[in-house]
Amino acid sequence: MTQKVLLTGNQAVARGFWEAGGVIAASYPGSPTVEILDSLKQYKEIHSKWSTNEKVALEIAIGGSFAGARSMVSMKHVGVNIASDPFMTFTQVKTKGGFLLVVGDDPGLSSSQNEQDTRFFSKFANCVVLEPADPQEAKDMVKDGLEISEKYHTPVILRLTSRLCHSRGLVELKDPVIKDIEGFVEDQARYCMLPPYANEQQYFMKERIEAVKEYSPQYHLNQYHQRKSDTLVITAGFCYSMLLELNPNISIFKLGMVYPLPIDKIKEISKKYKKVIVMEELLGFIEETLKLDNIEVIGKDIFPFTGEFTTDSIREGLEKAGVFLENSKKTGENIQVPNRTPMLCSGCPHRPIFHILKKAKALVVGDIGCYSLGILEPFEVLKTNISMGASLGIIQGMALAHKEANKVKPLVATIGDGTFFHSGLSGFVDIAETKENITIIVLDNRTTAMTGGQSTPTTAEFTKEESYTLSIASILKSFGIEDIQEVDQFDYKNARKVIREAMKKQGLSVIIATRPCALNFKIKEPYFYVDENICISCRSCIGVNCPPISMKHYGDKDKKNSYIDSTMCVGCSACSQVCPVNAIKRSPREKEGK
Structure with a gap:
């Protein structure tokens, strides 16, 4: 069987x-x-x-x-x-x-x-x-x-x-x-x-x-489904599967090989229909090819040129072309889906860095990784986001343009360890001899965290499970970069001091933030809690944007005080270090089940 x-x-x-x-x-x-x-x-x-x-x-x-x-x-x-x-x-x-x-x-x-x-x-x-x-x-x-x-x-x-x-x-x-x-x-x-x-x-x-x-x-996965209809839809990929969900009473030519196209066969089939529609996500690749071969079709004038197709967008496109589907109702009507802003995980080591940079009012050039979330609220600290490793070239060009315009200001770039090895090495070679005021923070969390925690060349330094490991600091020193400092970003005061001092220096400064990914390495410490009798409701802890932290009413108090969900807290300490009155304290016992 x-x-x-x-x-x-x-x-x-x-x-x-x-x-x-x-x-x-x-x-x-x-x-x-x-x-x-x-x-x-x-x-x-x-x-x-x-x-x-x-x-x-x-x-x-x-x-x-x-x-x-x-x-x-x-x-x-x-x-x-x-x-x-x-x-x-x-x-x-x-x-x-x-x-x-x-x-x-x-x-x-x-x-x-x-x-x-x-x-x-x-x-x-x-x-x-x-x-x-x-x-x-x-x-x-x-x-x-x-x-x-x-x-x-x-x-x-x-x-x-x-x-x-x-x-x-x-x-x-x-x-x-x-x-x-x-x-x-x-x-x-x-x-x-x-x-x-x-x-x-x-x-x-x-x-x-x-x-x-x-x-x-x-090719056996090019499939022609003929029905009694004056309309033919030519499509491919998952669009075909979604079209079938609408159970349309129209003929369909589903392509499995989208290049090269079976032009002569499409010409032969198309002659049988008054209306030929090309349905494809993104650009009009199939549509343009058919038009170049003088096959009269419509496509992107009725379907979106961007975004993921849904059964609703397919239906609406067909209706624009005068094709009405019987017994087909919209699937998205009256469905309210709450927005969920992406946020860094509990105990994420990027959080203190973004908090420090925001307080310093730094102009920060971003890169691709988990730390791209620094673009969003409440940090909103990263001002560019283009491609892997691009921060290193962009910040150099930006610094030179500012110099030419007499608008010299300190610039900061962030890059992760995965991106460092992916596309950052050539950028560092190029920027190594810069004389401009540039600070680069390498966020070495020992993993390619954004995509599920795949290893990087620095992973073994933390896990000790593999013999092969590389030191980012040693690599940068071999490039001739001298001003390199490693910091533990959960030592908030020292990390803030190092970053602010680096921003004042002329020339290139590199700071390597060394805390590993809390999620990938299952890092948990005794959780923190809020002493509501000390808390002054200043919301400084809310500013670090950690998932366990919220505001709530304690007893008969008139206003809300900070609250930490102990089941979510991994004990990173960032919130306690920004609290101005020491109202956030570490639990004397570890979380149950650690």
């Missing part, structure tokens, strides 16, 4: 790679694709690892493919920007072992700083893109993609979206196949992309895409 289990899209990708005889997998953590590599850890036959950044992860998978092993790299959409340098050259190479680039796009920016559409990389890189509609197809397309990669000697992009990554569906499990690994066979014309060889590969890429175009109409 065939076994079926509920899997998320991410878990299905991992399972599909194992079933397809995958050998090498690498990734850099980024939502929505983090769970793929986490899920691969259960398959001991697969060599899977977190890499320093997406570029390195892609290069590891390239090496596996060169040696004839089926290889996969996974990342979020903005990670493709980091990996595009080797990818745009690798796509010229005749792929040996099947190669899959799994990308999680993020319509609606659930956890991202932009909303780019990875499908456009396929045209740029002359490679195939598959787009699954549900977890079963996600698993199947991993195997399909690896086989297409080996047959046509091309890298294949498997494009997911946030909703598919995290949605669950029934997936049929199969036994794994075993693929022989030949090993690397020397062939400079194939693997060395210098002009004499690379020029010839331009023609190979064109021939390769033409060959895949002939295969595309036969």
Whole structure:
């Protein structure tokens, strides 16, 4: 009997790679694709690892493919920007072992700083893109993609979206196949992309895409559902699954391979309909391609160009096109969902740093990580947020512009340990000799916390579970940076003194905040409580924005005093150190269950 289990899209990708005889997998953590590599850890036959950044992860998978092993790299959409340098050259190479680039796009920016559409990389890189509609197809397309990669000697992009990554569906499990690994066979014309060889590969890429175009109409996950209707909807991915929820009485051509498109087949089918609608999230990738081939369609003039599609937005778009769905009611009517502002966890070591910087009225250049939440209330201390490691270049350019405009002021940048190794090293090399008044705070919490607590090169320093560890201070000293100080940010007064003094110095000052992530390392100390008879209701503790702290009435008191929920407090002490009257005290006993 065939076994079926509920899997998320991410878990299905991992399972599909194992079933397809995958050998090498690498990734850099980024939502929505983090769970793929986490899920691969259960398959001991697969060599899977977190890499320093997406570029390195892609290069590891390239090496596996060169040696004839089926290889996969996974990342979020903005990670493709980091990996595009080797990818745009690798796509010229005749792929040996099947190669899959799994990308999680993020319509609606659930956890991202932009909303780019990875499908456009396929045209740029002359490679195939598959787009699954549900977890079963996600698993199947991993195997399909690896086989297409080996047959046509091309890298294949498997494009997911946030909703598919995290949605669950029934997936049929199969036994794994075993693929022989030949090993690397020397062939400079194939693997060395210098002009004499690379020029010839331009023609190979064109021939390769033409060959895949002939295969595309036969791809089994391109599916045509014909009904008695004068309307055809062409769609792909999770949009198709949401369209089915509306049970529309219209014909649907669901694409599994979105590049190259089966143009001739679409032309043939489209002739049967008065109205042809393209439904796709983000940019009009399919729509534009069809219009260039003189296929009359509508799409982005009725559907949103941004954000994640819902059944309601799909219905509204179809209604704009004159397609009315019977027995279909809006799902979002009268549903009040309370807003929940993202906030740092209880005991987060970033909290004292933001509190100090806000009180100092510092101009702070931000970066990507948990500390991006410093942009939001109540801190609102980070003033820029662009991309991984960008704070180091931005602050340097800003300082030079201020100098030119005679508006010299102290500037501060923040960067985490994960981002430091991902994209910060080159920035530090460039800024090492600056003469401007710049302070950089490295928030070394020993983990890539924003994406679930994956390790960084400094993790072992705290856990002592691994022998390999790097010292950020030692690395920076090797760059020629001399003014480096390490602080425990939970020693609030000293941390404040060090930061404020650094802001007054000319030249570069680096402060490394050394407290580890309280959530990832399960750090708990005896909790704090408020002595309501001392508390003056000044709300200084509220300003640190820690989840356990609120205001409440004690007995018959006229006004509210501070209150700390002991079940949430992890004993970080930040609130007690900002209290001006010492009303917040540590419990003499540890929390029950510690």
